[in-house]
Amino acid sequence: xxxxxxxxxxxxxxxxxxxxxxxxxxxxxxxxxxxxxxxxxxxxxxxxxxxxxxxxxxxxxxxxxxxxxxxxxxxxxxxxxxxxxxxxxxxxxxxxxxxxxxxxxxxxxxxxxxxxxxxxxxxxxxxxxxxxxxxxxxxxxxxxxxxxxxxxxxxxxxxxxxxxxxxxxxxxxxxxxxxxxxxxxxxxxxxxxxxxxxxxxxxxxxxxxxxxxxxxxxxxxxxxxxxxxxxxxxxxxxxxxxxxxxxxxxxxxxxxxxxxxxxxxxxxxxxxxxxxxxxxxxxxxxxxxxxxxxxxxxxxxxxxxxxxxxxxxxxxxxxxxxxxxxxxxxxxxxxxxxxxxxxxxxxxxxxxxxxxxxxxxxxxxxxxxxxxxxxxxxxxxxxxxxxxxxxxxxxxxxxxxxxxxxxxxxxxxxxxxxxxxxxxxxxxxxxxxxxxxxxxxxxxxxxxxxxxxxxxxxxxxxxxxxxxxxxxxxxxxxxxxxxxxxxxxxxxxxxxxxxxxxxxxxxx
Ligand SMILES: Nc1nc2c(c(=O)[nH]1)N[C@H]1C(S)=C(S)[C@@H](COP(=O)(O)O)O[C@H]1N2
Ligand SMILES: [Mo]
Numbered sequence: 001x002x003x004x005x006x007x008x009x010x011x012x013x014x015x016x017x018x019x020x021x022x023x024x025x026x027x028x029x030x031x032x033x034x035x036x037x038x039x040x041x042x043x044x045x046x047x048x049x050x051x052x053x054x055x056x057x058x059x060x061x062x063x064x065x066x067x068x069x070x071x072x073x074x075x076x077x078x079x080x081x082x083x084x085x086x087x088x089x090x091x092x093x094x095x096x097x098x099x100x101x102x103x104x105x106x107x108x109x110x111x112x113x114x115x116x117x118x119x120x121x122x123x124x125x126x127x128x129x130x131x132x133x134x135x136x137x138x139x140x141x142x143x144x145x146x147x148x149x150x151x152x153x154x155x156x157x158x159x160x161x162x163x164x165x166x167x168x169x170x171x172x173x174x175x176x177x178x179x180x181x182x183x184x185x186x187x188x189x190x191x192x193x194x195x196x197x198x199x200x201x202x203x204x205x206x207x208x209x210x211x212x213x214x215x216x217x218x219x220x221x222x223x224x225x226x227x228x229x230x231x232x233x234x235x236x237x238x239x240x241x242x243x244x245x246x247x248x249x250x251x252x253x254x255x256x257x258x259x260x261x262x263x264x265x266x267x268x269x270x271x272x273x274x275x276x277x278x279x280x281x282x283x284x285x286x287x288x289x290x291x292x293x294x295x296x297x298x299x300x301x302x303x304x305x306x307x308x309x310x311x312x313x314x315x316x317x318x319x320x321x322x323x324x325x326x327x328x329x330x331x332x333x334x335x336x337x338x339x340x341x342x343x344x345x346x347x348x349x350x351x352x353x354x355x356x357x358x359x360x361x362x363x364x365x366x367x368x369x370x371x372x373x374x375x376x377x378x379x380x381x382x383x384x385x386x387x388x389x390x391x392x393x394x395x396x397x398x399x400x401x402x403x404x405x406x407x408x409x410x411x412x413x414x415x416x417x418x419x420x421x422x423x424x425x426x427x428x429x430x431x432x433x434x435x436x437x438x439x440x441x442x443x444x445x446x447x448x449x450x451x452x453x454x455x456x457x458x459x460x461x462x463x464x465x466x467x468x469x470x471x472x473x474x475x476x477x478x479x480x481x482x483x484x485x486x487x488x489x490x491x492x493x494x495x496x497x498x499x500x501x502x503x504x505x506x507x508x
Contacts, residue, residue: 007087009163009167010133010137015079016170017132019129020173021125024176028234035121038111196346200268220289231370237317244355249376255304271335274360276288280497282498282500283404287457292358315369323368334360338357340355357370363397366394398425398496400426400429402476402485406420407503411505412508413505420462433478440472470504470505472504485500
């Protein structure tokens with residue numbers, strides 16, 4: 001009987017250790033994969049309405065607490081069971097913990113916006129739980145009296161210390177994880193309650209002819225969930241909108257300070273702008289296009305009155321990241337904005353909630369500061385930024401590029417007419433033509449979809465008469481100045497890749 005309780009305690013402690021480790025990791029990295037929260041929200045979704053209502057009837061607004069406490073009870077009881085089973089029939093207890101991990105992973109991946117990385121915390125929880133269970137049950141077995149050591153080879157105290165330490169460590173880790181994530185979660189709650197103001201200036205409608213209906217071709221406007229994400233933030237800054245301030249400082253006549261409420265009260269403008277990363281390889285997917293809602297930075301800079309010899313704005317993120325943008329890119333007529341909305345939604349947390357910069361024509365590392373809190377007017381010969389300090393170029397205009405989306409590289413297609421299609425961009429200049437080359441032959445003119453603006457990518461398509469065999473397909477864009485995209489291969493460092501996207505396909 002004593003052994004039963006000790007084994008159960010070992011199991012519960014192991015589960016605590018696993019969950020604690022996972023809570024810490026999800027708080028720091030994955031953000032949404034907290035096993036407790038994902039399983040909790042899965043339970044909420046699966047609970048029939050009558051039971052939900054009954055629980056809310058009894059516990060009122062404490063229903064969430066009730067859920068978390070119930071889950072904790074389930075984890076302790078389940079862990080206890082695993083410990084007991086592990087003592088009697090190893091490795092069934094460890095298998096049971098593994099099953100728990102699978103449930104967590106399932107819950108994580110089926111959450112809206114859940115992705116494959118969200119399974120990691122649950123996988124880690126299971127792994128840590130299994131390791132601790134094996135260790136603790138091993139110790140427990142050692143405490144059983146044997147002929148060799150009548151009082152137990154391992155002292156009971158050693159087992160009790162190990163199990164208690166494991167349990168306390170796990171609980172502490174879970175609590176610390178919750179504390180670390182609380183800023184992010186509070187910001188997520190504020191974002192969920194926030195409704196975007198109506199634009200004073202709406203974006204011109206996307207022309208019907210801006211997109212071709214071809215399976216596999218990138219949609220002309222990228223849904224938020226599919227928008228590429230690049231940043232150095234291990235923990236996404238959780239900014240409460242009421243705490244957000246933008247300061248314009250440095251070489252200005254008057255410093256300007258703006259609250260979120262003041263920003264929202266300004267006449268906000270919609271614009272569709274493609275964003276791309278300097279680390280995008282030729283043919284890569286670090287490029288997306290969204291409808292932004294924001295306020296032109298040039299109006300704010302006009303209030304601050306930069307001094308005549310300033311030529312750069314060093315924008316600072318809440319988490320200390322910086323970008324150096326040419327002052328002229330923020331004061332000329334282009335749509336350089338402080339964005340609060342993305343595709344009709346408040347900025348997603350990972351895309352800069354509550355406020356980020358969007359500057360057409362420049363790679364993100366020199367312009368697209370997320371969680372922006374300060375615009376420091378300065379000079380290129382006085383200040384450097386996060387990535388220029390790490391060897392990337394001071395200036396980062398987006399290069400003329402094109403990409404083949406369909407057919408996918410390495411794909412097998414049927415002989416006959418095959419739709420070859422993709423996107424091309426020459427931000428702030430515009431694309432005037434796209435050509436396709438099959439097996440090194442003549443460059444053939446592709447059909448361009450209507451442009452939304454010079455600041456967005458443009459779809460193209462080409463009807464290829466595919467004959468059986470292996471073929472290579474290349475694409476090449478020409479910009480509105482008549483400049484032809486270079487075939488010269490350059491790596492992404494220091495200022496963006498060049499070269500022609502080339503794919504191979506087999507025609508059957
Ligand atoms: N605060 C902050 N802003 C940032 C970054 C960052 O690391 N931190 N990365 C930049 C880079 S390199 C790019 S390409 C864009 C990507 O924006 P996205 O994640 O919304 O696509 O954000 C930019 N803004
Ligand atoms: Mo980037």
